[in-house]
Amino acid sequence: MMSLRQRALGHPSFVIGAVLSALLILAALLSLVWTPYSPYEIDMALRLQAPDASHWLGTDPYGRDIASLLLVGARASIAVGVIAVGIGLLVGTALGLLASAARGWTEEIIMRLADFGFAFPAILSAIMLTAVFGPGMVNAIIAIGIYNIPTFARITRASANQVWGREYVLAARAAGKGAWRITIEHVLPNIASVLIVQATIRFAIAILAEAALSYLGLGTQPPQPSWGRMLAEAQTLLFQAPMLAVYPGVAIALAVLGLNLMGDGLRDLFDPKLARRR
Numbered sequence: 001m002m003s004l005r006q007r008a009l010g011h012p013s014f015v016i017g018a019v020l021s022a023l024l025i026l027a028a029l030l031s032l033v034w035t036p037y038s039p040y041e042i043d044m045a046l047r048l049q050a051p052d053a054s055h056w057l058g059t060d061p062y063g064r065d066i067a068s069l070l071l072v073g074a075r076a077s078i079a080v081g082v083i084a085v086g087i088g089l090l091v092g093t094a095l096g097l098l099a100s101a102a103r104g105w106t107e108e109i110i111m112r113l114a115d116f117g118f119a120f121p122a123i124l125s126a127i128m129l130t131a132v133f134g135p136g137m138v139n140a141i142i143a144i145g146i147y148n149i150p151t152f153a154r155i156t157r158a159s160a161n162q163v164w165g166r167e168y169v170l171a172a173r174a175a176g177k178g179a180w181r182i183t184i185e186h187v188l189p190n191i192a193s194v195l196i197v198q199a200t201i202r203f204a205i206a207i208l209a210e211a212a213l214s215y216l217g218l219g220t221q222p223p224q225p226s227w228g229r230m231l232a233e234a235q236t237l238l239f240q241a242p243m244l245a246v247y248p249g250v251a252i253a254l255a256v257l258g259l260n261l262m263g264d265g266l267r268d269l270f271d272p273k274l275a276r277r278r
Contacts (some may be wrong), residue, residue, distance in 0.1 A: 123216070
């Protein structure tokens with residue numbers, strides 16, 4: 001039997017996804033300590049400068065270094081993704097476990113609330129929050145986090161229900177263990193792999209949602225760099241400087257692709273039966 005590490009290194013999707021995801025994280029970490037130029041300094045004398053030895057990817061309409069903007073923009077995407085997915089994971093998992101353990105009316109109420117939550121996607125939730133509290137990264141995080149809760153609740157409940165029917169759970173109940181003790185000791189550890197895979201996939205969706213909200217002016221606000229807002233600023237210059245849209249677009253695509261490939265690889269690694277069916 002091959003170890004998990006050996007199977008991971010031999011899985012092309014996982015390796016490619018892990019490399020792309022690692023580059024995203026490294027870019028964000030690098031921006032904390034170094035960027036070629038300050039992403040907040042405006043120099044109109046250098047606006048729309050072509051790539052050269054000083055500015056590797058050129059400058060934007062305000063004379064800011066594009067490479068620096070991309071590095072700092074990665075930090076914003078990761079921050080939004082981690083916090084928003086964390087909100088959905090913690091709250092959604094707790095609700096799903098509660099529904100699976102309690103059953104009856106408790107399960108029915110939680111699932112109907114989850115159905116109601118699906119009616120408000122991240123962008124619609126952000127528009128509503130913006131109308132009340134104004135645009136900003138915090139409101140974008142809250143909107144994306146709320147959007148993730150029903151998904152995690154449903155997946156947790158479905159996975160937990162399968163575990164509740166296993167022999168070792170029945171043995172634990174026969175031994176006198178309570179529902180919550182069984183949930184913590186037996187159910188949660190056995191559905192952790194499913195939650196990890198789902199969190200990876202939702203992370204990619206959160207990055208895409210943050211970019212979309214920033215593009216609409218509802219997410220990260222100036223002067224904080226954002227890939228979505230870089231796209232919005234570049235749309236009026238597509239014929240004059242098309243690369244201004246290409247750079248953030250490629251960054252978003254690679255980040256989402258990497259996380260989706262890694263999530264797909266993790267799914268196969270945690271459940272080899274799925275890989276053999278393909």
